[in-house]
Amino acid sequence: MKRKRLPLPKRFSAALTDDAYGRLRRLNDQWALGNNYLLVVLLENLDRFADPQKLDAVFREFIDEYGAPSAPKAGD
Template identity: 60%
Template sequence: MAKRYPLPKRFSAATSEKGYQALRELNEQYHFSNNYLLTILLENLDHYADKDKLDEIFKAFIEEYGQPAPHKMKSD
């Protein structure tokens, strides 16, 4: 029997329709919930994302939509 990976409830996240479509496609392939999919993607970001390309993507997003003021995330 597989072990269950514990996911404490931390926050609700909104996403664009394009982002949600990507989650639905991953769910169709791997059958994980959105919470698990986002956890797997974020915990392994350094393994599959090119740091320079990711920086370009963030800079392009900031240029188009702006950037919120910096703030610290709450820790548990």
């Protein structure tokens, strides 16, 4: 069976904490998909594995601790 290639047309630079990057690397060690594909799988399937109430609580805790960034300027 010939496997399809998933095109990834959107590109952006992402900054990660050491802990987040370490978790991404461990996932890559386990699944060998590369950072881009791992993020695609996680984000496109978030509703399948993340409890919405727990996810909401995590975002609220983050915002309480670090605040929310200001909206990006046009073109950013």
